[in-house]
Amino acid sequence: xxxxxxxxxxxxxxxxxxxxxxxxxxxxxxxxxxxxxxxxxxxxxxxxxxxxxxxxxxxxxxxxxxxxxxxxxxxxxxxxxxxxxxxxxxxxxxxxxxxxxxxxxxxxxxxxxxxxxxxxxxxxxxxxxxxxxxxxxxxxxxxxxxxxxxxxxxxxxxxxxxxxxxxxxxxxxxxxxxxxxxxxxxxxxxxxxxxxxxxxxxxxxxxxxxxxxxxxxxxxxxxxxxxxxxxxxxxxxxxxxxxxxxxxxxxxxxxxxxxxxxxxxxxxxxxxxxxxxxxxxxxxxxxxxxxxxxxxxxxxxxxxxxxxxxxxxxxxxxxxxxxxxxxxxxxxxxxxxxxxxxxxxxxxxxxxxxxxxxxxxxxxxxxxxxxxxxxxxxxxxxxxxxxxxxxxxxxxxxx
Amino acid sequence: xxxxxxxxxxxxxxxxxxxxxxxxxxxxxxxxxxxxxxxxxxxxxxxxxxxxxxxxxxxxxxxxxxxxxxxxxxxxxxxxxxxxxxxxxxxxxxxxxxxxxxxxxxxxxxxxxxxxxxxxxxxxxxxxxxxxxxxxxxxxxxxxxxxxxxxxxxxxxxxxxxxxxxxxxxxxxxxxxxxxxxxxxxxxxxxxxxxxxxxxxxxxxxxxxxxxxxxxxxxxxxxxxxxxxxxxxxxxxxxxxxxxxxxxxxxxxxxxxxxxxxxxxxxxxxxxxxxxxxxxxxxxxxxxxxxxxxxxxxxxxxxxxxxxxxxxxxxxxxxxxxxxxxxxxxxxxxxxxxxxxxxxxxxxxxxxxxxxxxxxxxxxxxxxxxxxxxxxxxxxxxxxxxxxxxxxxxxxxxx
Numbered sequence: 001x002x003x004x005x006x007x008x009x010x011x012x013x014x015x016x017x018x019x020x021x022x023x024x025x026x027x028x029x030x031x032x033x034x035x036x037x038x039x040x041x042x043x044x045x046x047x048x049x050x051x052x053x054x055x056x057x058x059x060x061x062x063x064x065x066x067x068x069x070x071x072x073x074x075x076x077x078x079x080x081x082x083x084x085x086x087x088x089x090x091x092x093x094x095x096x097x098x099x100x101x102x103x104x105x106x107x108x109x110x111x112x113x114x115x116x117x118x119x120x121x122x123x124x125x126x127x128x129x130x131x132x133x134x135x136x137x138x139x140x141x142x143x144x145x146x147x148x149x150x151x152x153x154x155x156x157x158x159x160x161x162x163x164x165x166x167x168x169x170x171x172x173x174x175x176x177x178x179x180x181x182x183x184x185x186x187x188x189x190x191x192x193x194x195x196x197x198x199x200x201x202x203x204x205x206x207x208x209x210x211x212x213x214x215x216x217x218x219x220x221x222x223x224x225x226x227x228x229x230x231x232x233x234x235x236x237x238x239x240x241x242x243x244x245x246x247x248x249x250x251x252x253x254x255x256x257x258x259x260x261x262x263x264x265x266x267x268x269x270x271x272x273x274x275x276x277x278x279x280x281x282x283x284x285x286x287x288x289x290x291x292x293x294x295x296x297x298x299x300x301x302x303x304x305x306x307x308x309x310x311x312x313x314x315x316x317x318x319x320x321x322x323x324x325x326x327x328x329x330x331x332x333x334x335x336x337x338x339x340x341x342x343x344x345x346x347x348x349x350x351x352x353x354x355x356x357x358x359x360x361x362x363x364x365x366x367x368x369x370x371x372x373x374x375x376x377x378x379x380x381x382x383x384x385x386x387x388x389x390x391x392x393x394x395x396x397x398x399x
Numbered sequence: 400x401x402x403x404x405x406x407x408x409x410x411x412x413x414x415x416x417x418x419x420x421x422x423x424x425x426x427x428x429x430x431x432x433x434x435x436x437x438x439x440x441x442x443x444x445x446x447x448x449x450x451x452x453x454x455x456x457x458x459x460x461x462x463x464x465x466x467x468x469x470x471x472x473x474x475x476x477x478x479x480x481x482x483x484x485x486x487x488x489x490x491x492x493x494x495x496x497x498x499x500x501x502x503x504x505x506x507x508x509x510x511x512x513x514x515x516x517x518x519x520x521x522x523x524x525x526x527x528x529x530x531x532x533x534x535x536x537x538x539x540x541x542x543x544x545x546x547x548x549x550x551x552x553x554x555x556x557x558x559x560x561x562x563x564x565x566x567x568x569x570x571x572x573x574x575x576x577x578x579x580x581x582x583x584x585x586x587x588x589x590x591x592x593x594x595x596x597x598x599x600x601x602x603x604x605x606x607x608x609x610x611x612x613x614x615x616x617x618x619x620x621x622x623x624x625x626x627x628x629x630x631x632x633x634x635x636x637x638x639x640x641x642x643x644x645x646x647x648x649x650x651x652x653x654x655x656x657x658x659x660x661x662x663x664x665x666x667x668x669x670x671x672x673x674x675x676x677x678x679x680x681x682x683x684x685x686x687x688x689x690x691x692x693x694x695x696x697x698x699x700x701x702x703x704x705x706x707x708x709x710x711x712x713x714x715x716x717x718x719x720x721x722x723x724x725x726x727x728x729x730x731x732x733x734x735x736x737x738x739x740x741x742x743x744x745x746x747x748x749x750x751x752x753x754x755x756x757x758x759x760x761x762x763x764x765x766x767x768x769x770x771x772x773x774x775x776x777x778x779x780x781x782x783x784x785x786x787x788x789x790x791x792x793x794x795x796x797x798x
Contacts, residue, residue: 059442064434097670104664241461243462244672245644
């Protein structure tokens with residue numbers, strides 16, 4: 001049971017499951033869950049879509065669909081991706097059951113046991129879990145305030161031959177950063193004519209807080225990437241709702257062909273019911289309207305959190321102010337153990353996720369991830385105060 | 400790329416993909432697709448559910464849910480499964496993204512490359528594809544008119560140690576048969592105290608055409624199966640709609656625990672949006688009402704097809720009249736090649752799936768599967784006449 005044992009080891013070692021339980025305690029302030037805000041979902045718009053749907057399309061929503069996706073949604077999504085500069089004419093688009101499934105399919109397609117896979121450190125826990133499940137040898141490349149450490153990457157590439165590099169250039173989960181233009185160019189340059197698949201996960205692309213961030217958030221795949229084999233993944237989870245379980249993958253034709261055959265054996269097709277709704281949601285112009293609303297809300301929450309962090313955190317704690325997305329990523333002093341801080345915070349009424357969870361080697365633990373997306377806004381200040389106090393207490397003990 | 404290469408080989412060798420293309424030609428009569436009828440879906444009931452849904456539940460439908468499933472649906476489904484005699488108190492229930500995902504998860508949990516996996520011959524193509532993807536050594540055990548050939552199975556078990564046996568006891572896809580009580584008992588007896596997982600796929604359970612068939616369709620897992628480790632899978636695809644992508648798995652606690660961790664890394668959770676609707680569909684009593692309607696419709700279609708088959712088929716062609724489900728499984732004379740018959744039929748305007756597709760070793764090809772679920776009812780007679788003529792022509796050539 002090779003798959004299983006490694007996956008278990010990884011997920012068990014993370015504290016996510018226990019945290020999720022804590023996070024549902026009614027009195028606790030949770031910065032843990034990386035999910036959209038419950039009160040923002042476009043419920044009325046989706047009601048309207050369902051009520052006014054053509055009866056034949058409605059029937060189709062109940063039926064199996066093509067493995068690659070509901071054709072009208074593929075067309076609508078292509079137009080949208082084209083507007084972002086993505087190469088939808090030379091590449092092929094596939095709807096997946098969440099973008100996590102896209103990563104899974106690529107794992108199945110590319111990774112043999114023992115293959116070297118590079119991720120950023122820290123990285124998205126779901127991606128790490130997939131690569132572990134396929135028994136990859138995972139190496140983390142340090143992430144800096146402006147993107148992946150290209151010098152460290154260059155050094156690795158001098159002596160090793162990774163199969164795949166997995167990156168999240170925009171509004172990173174968990175690190176909250178966005179890649180600079182310089183880092184983007186340097187990364188593509190480093191990978192040019194090397195036989196390494198570059199997997200770009202862009203789940204947070206639309207959640208920018210400023211025009212500057214919007215301009216910078218252009219996908220890597222929309223840049224000139226001659227000589228670099230790339231797959232781009234995106235998701236409806238942040239722009240409509242995770243409950244739809246819809247993501248997508250834009251890939252070169254040969255990778256797409258194999259991916260489609262693999263998906264056929266995994267779940268035959270993604271839910272037609274939610275694909276039909278997602279298509280109408282985009283076609284009716286609800287998406288842009290909804291995005292304007294949520295960008296404003298999340299930017300406001302980020303401001304509140306930034307203010308509270310500045311007010312309460314000791315100077316030993318540092319972070320990069322996010323320009324989009326859901327997360328603050330706090331660096332604690334080297335000696336500190338985030339798990340200790342978590343225990344103290346939970347006791348006082350606030351939870352978050354410890355840094356170790358996002359370290360592909362599950363070692364480094366002097367970081368914490370704070371999501372500002374889905375708690376009661378009025379609790380942000382109190383929650384940050386609790387966590388700050390836990391950190392200060394720990395500093396005192398060690399000084 | 401071990402997974403990939405074997406999957407491709409399997410799926411490419413089947414003709415399903417080409418057939419699906421043919422089946423969409425407007426003038427062709429298709430007995431190919433194993434899908435529910437488009438015009439029967441409970442569209443009005445689902446509209447009613449969405450319109451009258453509690454706003455808080457509606458919001459939740461957009462959000463991530465627990466990996467094991469939307470808790471109210473798990474409760475509702477447990478009551479339903481309990482009414483079928485299934486051991487929901489000693490076993491654990493998990494919602495999956497279609498029941499195909501359940502088979503995938505078990506493949507991941509149990510199968511190492513080279514492991515022996517037994518299936519019926521013929522068997523469900525999706526199941527075969529999963530076992531091939533995990534590089535199992537698949538052996539088909541012949542299926543008879545009343546269930547698996549227990550003598551052949553006994554013989555295999557004398558010398559070999561399979562990891563898993565996959566069966567579809569009720570309204571088999573593709574064979575259309577139901578296991579006799581004798582075969583059910585004998586099967587459980589043979590597996591007693593052997594270290595073999597018995598995987599029971601019961602996707603068609605509700606689609607019986609008579610009271611006798613209803614009584615016989617009691618799940619194997621609802622019988623005394625002391626000493627046999629079992630997992631039971633079911634699906635909303637045939638009782639609500641495949642577009643919902645919802646199935647389930649009932650498993651012993653230790654298998655469930657591992658399955659949950661694996662599912663977390665595959666797609667985090669199944670679509671909450673469709674789970675919320677499925678729960679209301681059952682709770683409001685729409686399910687039983689819908690089942691009564693579709694059982695009657697499919698039974699009527701079966702009658703029509705049986706009549707036409709008797710009218711047109713040469714005596715060399717034999718079949719077991721189905722007591723439920725979607726399929727007739729026709730045995731042609733030994734020397735005949737179903738692919739030749741298919742070519743001739745397509746030319747004259749009717750498609751079906753050749754037997755080889757459902758043979759785990761992709762050899763035997765003197766069978767054809769005819770689905771009566773989703774074509775225009777008035778075309779059944781004409782379509783069967785076309786296929787019968789193709790067979791008769793082939794008999795003449797060979798005599």
